[in-house]
Amino acid sequence: MKKVITEKIILDLHKSGKSKLPLSKDDIITPLAKDKIKELKIIIDFLTSEQIEPHSDLTNIIYIGSDHTGFALKKALKIFLESNGKIVYDLGTYDEKSCDYPDYAEAVAKKVKSRKDSFGIIIDATGIPSAIAANKIKGIRAATCYNEFTAWSARNHNNANILVLGGKTIGEESAKSILSKWLETNFEGGRHQKRLDKITKIENDNL
Numbered sequence: 001m002k003k004v005i006t007e008k009i010i011l012d013l014h015k016s017g018k019s020k021l022p023l024s025k026d027d028i029i030t031p032l033a034k035d036k037i038k039e040l041k042i043i044i045d046f047l048t049s050e051q052i053e054p055h056s057d058l059t060n061i062i063y064i065g066s067d068h069t070g071f072a073l074k075k076a077l078k079i080f081l082e083s084n085g086k087i088v089y090d091l092g093t094y095d096e097k098s099c100d101y102p103d104y105a106e107a108v109a110k111k112v113k114s115r116k117d118s119f120g121i122i123i124d125a126t127g128i129p130s131a132i133a134a135n136k137i138k139g140i141r142a143a144t145c146y147n148e149f150t151a152w153s154a155r156n157h158n159n160a161n162i163l164v165l166g167g168k169t170i171g172e173e174s175a176k177s178i179l180s181k182w183l184e185t186n187f188e189g190g191r192h193q194k195r196l197d198k199i200t201k202i203e204n205d206n207l
Helices: 006-014 033-041 066-083 103-113 130-134 148-156 173-182 191-205
Strands: 021-023 042-045 061-066 087-090 118-124 143-144 162-166
Touching: 006 033, 006 118, 033 087, 042 066, 042 162, 061 066, 061 103, 066 087, 066 118, 066 162, 066 173, 103 162, 118 130, 118 173, 130 143, 130 162, 143 148, 162 173
Parallel strands: 021 042, 061 087, 061 118, 118 162, 143 162
Antiparallel strands: none
């Protein structure tokens, strides 16, 4: 049954000394509750009758970052994600002053690596340099996507865990469409897992 998670529920959970919130993928978290979850560092514990695939559509935790060229789009996507019940952690930048994209790509990649139940989103001018930077972190599969098909393929075939977008190459509505397709697509596994295993071997052999 779908539940609405309110601020009071989070406060009561915290007062009881618990730090984990059992949650099904159909539950709705109110904006005030999301703020309290962040503030009190509550851990979301997803409930499912089956094994949850890492980086599946049950993912509710999103780490987002951008450089100055992606700041405006980041701001819009953060609102979009939160309105769809996602818990979003903004890792910067926090204004449009010139800055260096590797700093934010690294920050998002390290967070995603540390939490297998999360996705990352990074935005720069083209989506290319931040993907290069993020993919230097072992275990990260950052994919630059520019339409719904590339988003679907990155998830379904490559089990990508970070979506990289170009703030100067796509508009806000296109970005939302790409992001929606990304979030609703699961990894197929099978022959694609075999190929990912080969990528992992390359990664491990060249540390």
